Amino acid sequence: MKGIIFNLLEDFIVENLGDEALEEILAGTGLRTTEPFVGPGSYPDEDLMALVAQVVERMGIPTDEALRAFGRFCIPPLVRRFPGFVTPHSHPKDFLLTVDAFHSTEINKLFEGAQCPRFHYESPAPDRLIMRYESERRLCALVEGLLEGVATHFDVPIRHSQTACMLHGDPACVFDLTFLPPPGTP
Numbered sequence: 001m002k003g004i005i006f007n008l009l010e011d012f013i014v015e016n017l018g019d020e021a022l023e024e025i026l027a028g029t030g031l032r033t034t035e036p037f038v039g040p041g042s043y044p045d046e047d048l049m050a051l052v053a054q055v056v057e058r059m060g061i062p063t064d065e066a067l068r069a070f071g072r073f074c075i076p077p078l079v080r081r082f083p084g085f086v087t088p089h090s091h092p093k094d095f096l097l098t099v100d101a102f103h104s105t106e107i108n109k110l111f112e113g114a115q116c117p118r119f120h121y122e123s124p125a126p127d128r129l130i131m132r133y134e135s136e137r138r139l140c141a142l143v144e145g146l147l148e149g150v151a152t153h154f155d156v157p158i159r160h161s162q163t164a165c166m167l168h169g170d171p172a173c174v175f176d177l178t179f180l181p182p183p184g185t186p
């Protein structure tokens with residue numbers, strides 16, 4: 001996984017557990033990486049999951065909840081850093097429909113060696129979107145958190161259910177999304 005994701009996880013740890021906890025975790029987790037994580041670098045996925053395991057232990061929450069919280073946390077800094085992917089859109093459905101394309105083109109160009117997830121879409125109704133997530137990393141809980149962060153960013157609630165999961169042997173994780181009217185809509 002690219003260093004930018006590790007840096008976001010470090011920020012997430014500082015926000016939730018403090019600077020000292022981050023120092024202790026980095027020094028005491030037996031990571032394969034010994035140098036500081038830098039954005040464009042590539043690091044073992046095992047190290048990311050070892051850091052997540054520390055979050056799980058120290059925050060006393062299950063792994064999927066930690067990944068969801070981390071996903072929610074990631075959206076504001078990603079939007080600040082890469083506004084061009086987000087600002088052309090005023091509705092989360094329009095933005096989400098571009099996520100596969102910008103990961104497999106721009107992100108792959110900006111971050112050499114990225115192994116980006118793939119998304120496939122179906123749009124059964126104007127207020128619905130079915131997103132099929134495929135990645136060997138099988139981080140569907142992270143996707144769920146990112147979707148929650150996207151809903152908050154656009155101020156459009158998204159009701160979602162997961163109808164298939166790679167962790168349960170399905171070939172992909174499938175999210176069935178319904179976009180609700182923004183709060184305050186008559």
Ligand code: HEM
Nearest residue numbers: 001002078079082085114115116117135137139143146147
């Ligand atoms: C401005 C918005 C975004 C930017 C700049 C961005 C960028 C990135 C980058 C650089 C990676 C690391 C890839 C690697 O190391 O191989 C990544 C991973 C990932 N992205 Fe995004 N992303 C954004 C939004 C989203 C959204 C909205 C979703 C889904 C709803 C998403 C789903 C994922 C997932 C699941 C991964 C983890 C890798 C995997 O599952 O294999 N991203 N993204």
